[in-house]
Amino acid sequence: MEALIKVHCLKHIYPDKTEVSICGLNFEVFRGERVVILGPNGAGKTTLISHILGLLTPVNGTVEVLGMQPSKSFNTIRKKIGVLFQNVDEQIIGPRVYDDIAFTPRNEKYNKEEIDEMVINVAKSLGISEILQKIPHYLSGGQKKKVALAGAIVMMPEILIMDEPFDSLDPKSKVEMVSLLNHLNKVHGITIITTTHDINVVPEIADKIYVINDGNIVVAGTPKEVFSDMELLYKASLEPPILTQLFTRLSKKGINVEIPINMEEAEEYLLKEILQPVD
Numbered sequence: 001m002e003a004l005i006k007v008h009c010l011k012h013i014y015p016d017k018t019e020v021s022i023c024g025l026n027f028e029v030f031r032g033e034r035v036v037i038l039g040p041n042g043a044g045k046t047t048l049i050s051h052i053l054g055l056l057t058p059v060n061g062t063v064e065v066l067g068m069q070p071s072k073s074f075n076t077i078r079k080k081i082g083v084l085f086q087n088v089d090e091q092i093i094g095p096r097v098y099d100d101i102a103f104t105p106r107n108e109k110y111n112k113e114e115i116d117e118m119v120i121n122v123a124k125s126l127g128i129s130e131i132l133q134k135i136p137h138y139l140s141g142g143q144k145k146k147v148a149l150a151g152a153i154v155m156m157p158e159i160l161i162m163d164e165p166f167d168s169l170d171p172k173s174k175v176e177m178v179s180l181l182n183h184l185n186k187v188h189g190i191t192i193i194t195t196t197h198d199i200n201v202v203p204e205i206a207d208k209i210y211v212i213n214d215g216n217i218v219v220a221g222t223p224k225e226v227f228s229d230m231e232l233l234y235k236a237s238l239e240p241p242i243l244t245q246l247f248t249r250l251s252k253k254g255i256n257v258e259i260p261i262n263m264e265e266a267e268e269y270l271l272k273e274i275l276q277p278v279d
């Protein structure tokens with residue numbers, strides 16, 4: 001199968017001469033995958049995303065999206081990618097929430113009824129129907145995130161890229177966002193790429209994880225593979241998920257348990273290995 005996105009040994013130099021290198025393993029995303037990029041502050045996650053979006057041009061290395069070079073085919077590629085930036089204030093441009101979400105459908109010349117239906121449906125799926133007439137500037141941080149995400153998915157793009165989508169979301173909103181993202185992936189086949197520092201949510205939203213550290217992609221694997229290697233996570237300045245930490249401690253105490261990637265697995269392993277299942 002051909003990868004939708006391929007990045008090979010990228011090097012970027014910002015105008016102030018800051019050099020960012022993302023070498024090591026290749027970064028590859030296949031259709032329908034949910035990919036999470038992890039790495040400490042300043043590792044280059046946003047830089048990588050900006051290259052995939054065609055906002056930056058590499059000085060070295062290659063970036064290929066849907067068979068094109070994003071920096072050269074910016075307009076074609078951007079129609080196929082929905083994006084949620086880390087700083088949503090730079091992304092929200094409409095005078096009212098409704099206008100902001102309707103921005104791209106209006107540009108694409110959909111008629112009023114179609115736009116109404118698209119905006120109302122996406123607002124409902126994000127629980128923001130009540131704020132469609134509000135001025136975005138006065139929204140809370142979490143509400144702004146949801147509005148920006150609504151704008152990113154209103155056209156049902158092939159690929160959705162999100163930089164720190166869970167920042168400033170309350171626990172309930174985070175659970176809802178995870179379930180919406182998984183719905184978009186399963187039902188609409190949208191390929192999803194996410195950066196996050198919220199490590200505990202990663203198993204819920206990742207088929208594959210890339211870890212960037214010290215200028216290199218040092219690991220690529222499933223959540224199970226990546227989270228089983230605590231040493232590697234610490235080396236990359238990442239805090240392993242709480243379940244990984246707990247089960248590693250249990251296994252050091254001689255309890256023979258696999259590392260679970262979510263609460264359901266943890267419960268299953270505990271019941272199987274430590275406790276006798278209660279009928």
Ligand SMILES: Nc1ncnc2c1ncn2[C@@H]1O[C@H](COP(=O)(O)OP(=O)(O)OP(=O)(O)O)[C@@H](O)[C@H]1O
Pocket residue numbers: 014015016018020039040041042043044045046047048
């Ligand atoms: N516009 C810019 N001009 C100069 N340097 C920049 C610019 N944007 C990013 N950098 C630098 O590039 C490096 C990588 O930054 P980037 O934002 O890609 O990291 P990140 O992994 O997304 O970090 P974080 O987890 O903190 O969001 C950092 O050293 C940063 O200071």
